Amino acid sequence: MPAQNCRIRIYRMRRDSVIEYQISAMESGSIEGHGGHRTLVVGKEIMFSPLITDEDGHPQRTGDVWTASSHVITAVIGSGVLSLAWSMSQLGWIAGPLVLLAFSFVTYYTSMLLADTYRSPDPVTGRRNYTYTDAVTAILGGKRVFLCGIVQYLNLLGTTIGYTITASISMVAIGRSDCFHEKGRESPCHISNNLYMAIFGAAQVLLSQIPNFSKIWWLSTLAAVMSLTYSFIGLGLGIGMATEKGHSHGSLGGVGIAGVQKSVDKIWNIFQALGNIAFAYSFSMILVEIQDTVKSPPAENKTMKKASFIGVVVTTMFYISVGCAGYAAFGDHAPGNLLTGFGFYNPFWLVDIANICIVIHLVGAYQVFCQPLYAFVEEWSANTWTKSCFIQNEYKVPIPGLGEFKLNLFRLVWRTCFVVFTTVVSMVLPFFNAIMGVLGAIAFFPLTVYFPIQMHIAQTKLRRWSFKWVALQLMCVLCFFVTMAALVGSIAGVVEVLQHYTPFKTTY
Known part of the structure; x- marks a missing residue:
């Protein structure tokens, strides 16, 4: 039988x-x-x-060093890479590469510390911390948990807004390119990015119904491939333009005082450049969530450290290459968004391909950054309203050719509202460089530097006033001042742009 x-x-x-x-x-x-x-x-x-489960009763994690690396690369190589040529133009040939290397070192070092906090008190055999905030709760506790949660989730929200803005800019660039080739170079071809933001938001409404982080590995992998593709295209275009005769290749000190209205603007631009570079390296806020997708053995912290190394090395190579090639191509006139600076003419098809890759990448990157926020809200709601059918129940919806989809009404409504909110805010504040700088400044010090260092000190019971303790605290202080400078400069940039912008009406 x-x-x-x-x-x-x-x-x-x-x-x-x-x-x-x-x-x-x-x-x-x-x-x-x-x-x-x-x-x-x-x-x-x-x-x-x-049924396949881990020791904590959760479905068995299946991620490895390559899937984790894909998540890291998707998170790190984002829209920030497009602003690096402009950042280089503000810092110059000496300070620019040095600042990029400094940020990459700090990011890599603190990611090593953060990988050990996934389990506590022992980084190999301790209890799992499923989120960044869980790690802070288990190791530090107190008021710092509330501070960490506010900073992390607000920055995740801000990053999704930034990605919506960037995707719309790339879609506008494609539309203008087609317009120029249809109507001629003399046509103004002004296009509003509101429609493109709405299209991007509609795609995110559908993709946001993917239930959790572990289910988006395919989207993250696709996004990582797209990010490498448009970075290669930007690098190739930059090298090609830089080798042409008659181009300025920049200067050792960057844009001079004569290139801006007054000396204070030069200072603000330098500070904003620091914020843009900080944003380009922001992935620590989701490192623990990425690590929670990794299987063991080997120990999760070993796998995550390898993935972080691969991700940071790959991105740093691209960042220096793209930033330097873009600065060499445009000199002190480097645009805020590298790809839009290559114009809309020949080879227009290659620039269009690069912009399409950006849009696809940001579709996936949006999900990588918003999934931890989704998980937090849904877990809190499920624990608060344990008897609510609206929150707790799932309904099986058959999808021809794809099997059954588990539909949760609360997930459908709340995630849709979240996407609509980020889309509307993006329409109100569609500023590229300034927004990137603000987001980078807000996230870099607390999430990339302060909390990983303080958790490492507490977890390892590092002796006060020892050499390592003093070195780590000095790193905290230095990064704090850099972050504050970047925040002030970026806010000044937002104020400057607001003086010439009309919400929902300004076109590009």
Whole structure:
């Protein structure tokens, strides 16, 4: 007789976790009830095979160093790469590459520290911390948990707004390119980016129904490939233009005072450039969430450290190459968005391809950054309203050719509202460089530097006033002042742009 299958639940007392087992009855059997419990009565042979779970009762994690690297590259090589030529033009040939290398070193070093906080108190055998905030709660506790949560989730929100702006700029560039080739170079071809933001938002409404981080690995991988593609195109175009005769290749000190209205503007631009570079390296805020997708053995922190190394090295190579090539191509007149600076003429098809790759990449990057925020809100709501059918129930919706989709009404409504909100805010504040600088400044010090260092000190019980303790604290102080300078400069940039912008009406 064919095997009959059923599921039972076994409660493990060690962690109060639940593991489901699949029982295959090799001969006929029946289910009998006893005092509210059910017992499977079968013939001679029963085969137990556990549904795949980890020791905490969660579905078994299947990520490895390559999927984690894809997440890191998708998160790091984002729209920030497009502003690096402009940042280089403000800093010059000496300070520009040095600042890029300094930010990459700090990011890599603190990501190594942060990878050890996924489990605590021991980084290999300790209890899992599923989110960045969980790690801060377990290791630091107190008021810093609230501060971490506010900074992390506000920055995740801000990053999704920044990505919506950037995607719309690339779509506008494609539209203007087509317009110029249809109507001629003399045509103004002014286009509003509001429609393109709405299109991007509509795509995010659909993709936001992907339930969790582990289910978007394919989207993250595609986004990583797209980010490398448009970075290569930008690099190639920059090198090609830089080798042409008659181009200024920049200067050692960057844009001089004569290139801006007054000396204070030069200072603000330098500070804003620091914020743009900080934004380009921002991924620490989702590192723990990425690590929670990694399987073991080997230990999760070892895999994450390798993935962080691969991600930071790859991105740093691209950042220096693209930033330097863009600065060499445009000199002190480097545009805020590298690809829009190549114009809309020949080779227009290559620039269009690059902009298409940017849009596809940002579609995936948006999801990488918003999934931790989704998870936080949904977990909090589920724990707060435990009996709400609207929040708790899932409904199976058959999709032809794709199987069944589990629809949760709360997830549908709240995530849709979130995407609509970020889209509307993006329409009100569509500033590229200034917004990138503000987001980078807000996130870099607390999430990339302060919390990883303080958690490392607490977790390892590092002795006060030891050499390493002093060095780490000095790094904190230095990065704090850099972050404050970047924040002030970027806010000044936003104020400057607001003087010439009309919401929902300004075109490009």
